[in-house]
Amino acid sequence: xxxxxxxxxxxxxxxxxxxxxxxxxxxxxxxxxxxxxxxxxxxxxxxxxxxxxxxxxxxxxxxxxxxxxxxxxxxxxxxxxxxxxxxxxxxxxxxxxxxxxxxxxxxxxxxxxxxxxxxxxxxxxx
Amino acid sequence: xxxxxxxxxxxxxxxxxxxxxxxxxxxxxxxxxxxxxxxxxxxxxxxxxxxxxxxxxxxxxxxxxxxxxxxxxxxxxxxxxxxxxxxxxxxxxxxxxxxxxxxxxxxxxxxxxxxxxxxxxxxxxx
Amino acid sequence: xxxxxxxxxxxxxxxxxxxxxxxxxxxxxxxxxxxxxxxxxxxxxxxxxxxxxxxxxxxxxxxxxxxxxxxxxxxxxxxxxxxx
Amino acid sequence: xxxxxxxxxxxxxxxxxxxxxxxxxxxxxxxxxxxxxxxxxxxxxxxxxxxxxxxxxxxxxxxxxxxxxxxxxxxxxxxxxxxx
Numbered sequence: 183x184x185x186x187x188x189x190x191x192x193x194x195x196x197x198x199x200x201x202x203x204x205x206x207x208x209x210x211x212x213x214x215x216x217x218x219x220x221x222x223x224x225x226x227x228x229x230x231x232x233x234x235x236x237x238x239x240x241x242x243x244x245x246x247x248x249x250x251x252x253x254x255x256x257x258x259x260x261x262x263x264x265x266x267x268x269x270x271x272x273x274x275x276x277x278x279x280x281x282x283x284x285x286x287x288x289x290x291x292x293x294x295x296x297x298x299x300x301x302x303x304x305x306x307x308x
Numbered sequence: 309x310x311x312x313x314x315x316x317x318x319x320x321x322x323x324x325x326x327x328x329x330x331x332x333x334x335x336x337x338x339x340x341x342x343x344x345x346x347x348x349x350x351x352x353x354x355x356x357x358x359x360x361x362x363x364x365x366x367x368x369x370x371x372x373x374x375x376x377x378x379x380x381x382x383x384x385x386x387x388x389x390x391x392x393x394x395x396x397x398x399x400x401x402x403x404x405x406x407x408x409x410x411x412x413x414x415x416x417x418x419x420x421x422x423x424x425x426x427x428x429x430x431x432x433x434x
Numbered sequence: 435x436x437x438x439x440x441x442x443x444x445x446x447x448x449x450x451x452x453x454x455x456x457x458x459x460x461x462x463x464x465x466x467x468x469x470x471x472x473x474x475x476x477x478x479x480x481x482x483x484x485x486x487x488x489x490x491x492x493x494x495x496x497x498x499x500x501x502x503x504x505x506x507x508x509x510x511x512x513x514x515x516x517x518x
Numbered sequence: 519x520x521x522x523x524x525x526x527x528x529x530x531x532x533x534x535x536x537x538x539x540x541x542x543x544x545x546x547x548x549x550x551x552x553x554x555x556x557x558x559x560x561x562x563x564x565x566x567x568x569x570x571x572x573x574x575x576x577x578x579x580x581x582x583x584x585x586x587x588x589x590x591x592x593x594x595x596x597x598x599x600x601x602x
Contacts, residue, residue: 208338230601233531286416293602296601365494423517
């Protein structure tokens with residue numbers, strides 16, 4: 183089981199997938215993209231801030247909980263911070279697993295948990 | 309609503325995402341990868357064949373059914389045919405949507421339907 | 435005066451294990467519009483039994499083994515699929 | 519003979535709207551181990567009310583507003599998160 187958490191201030195560059203175990207049949211990737219309308223108003227982008235050490239430990243805990251339910255072999259999590267322009271990714275998650283069902287279930291629950299419990303905030307203004 | 313279906317004999321090159329509507333908050337990508345063990349035996353890869361015109365019409369029908377349930381803006385579907393070596397993708401699907409839930413639900417159901425009803429077959433030998 | 439029954443030309447396609455079972459990938463034959471897929475395959479390959487596993491497609495749509503083919507031009511055997 | 523209560527140094531962090539509400543991003547203060555987060559913030563910013571919406575983290579874990587902080591070294595206000 184490999185997990186990776188990254189916070190970056192640069193555009194997100196998804197990592198190359200590692201299929202070296204040769205037993206991974208499914209790779210699922212999610213990109214969260216900044217949309218042009220926020221609460222009905224046109225915006226140029228969003229600012230993100232994180233309580234980074236706590237966000238990391240929360241994510242690690244959530245990963246372990248979810249991996250116990252949905253067997254997957256690898257999770258990569260990248261969140262961009264500071265200004266993210268409209269049309270660019272603020273979030274990237276990839277999940278590798280033997281079977282697609284575990285990857286899909288884990289991905290859905292991970293994003294739900296992220297949006298409920300991981301100390302990251304977005305703002306229309308800095 | 310944009311849909312795209314491609315069958316290719318070359319390695320799968322995922323298309324660049326189009327966020328030109330600027331209202332798409334979620335992009336989900338699935339890669340189905342050929343695993344080294346098939347029925348417990350080590351293989352160098354798998355051969356895929358398709359009844360291509362029927363596979364296309366089945367997929368179009370499935371897309372329309374699923375889009376009516378799960379509002380998404382774009383589906384790209386690429387299936388590789390002939391020999392696909394272990395560790396390479398036989399299948400790529402991307403879904404763009406406003407909200408992640410629709411993309412996740414559509415992706416899960418689309419792969420289930422693919423594996424039940426779309427005339428594509430894999431073989432260990434040519 | 436009854437209209438004479440005109441035979442229709444139909445292309446038969448086989449895939450995966452049905453290709454091995456029937457020994458051909460594609461064949462064009464003459465059928466009557468009133469014939470069903472089951473009757474056509476019984477005539478074409480008496481030893482072949484689709485059982486409950488092999489489906490049939492008429493003009494690229496899943497069809498009933500016992501429904502007359504009408505003016506269809508393509509008939510295909512669809513063994514259990516395994517794409518993905 | 520009672521052990522004298524030693525004050526602990528604790529770093530207070532604020533994020534998002536709580537940063538504006540409290541007027542600082544980070545501050546180090548002295549607290550007693552028996553103090554709770556609620557008591558510390560009442561002392562630090564009497565006008566601030568976390569209500570039911572703002573959570574508190576003690577040493578980078580969600581904690582109870584009314585649980586003494588003990589030997590903790592970091593206290594953070596966590597308004598509703600909105601990552602993703």
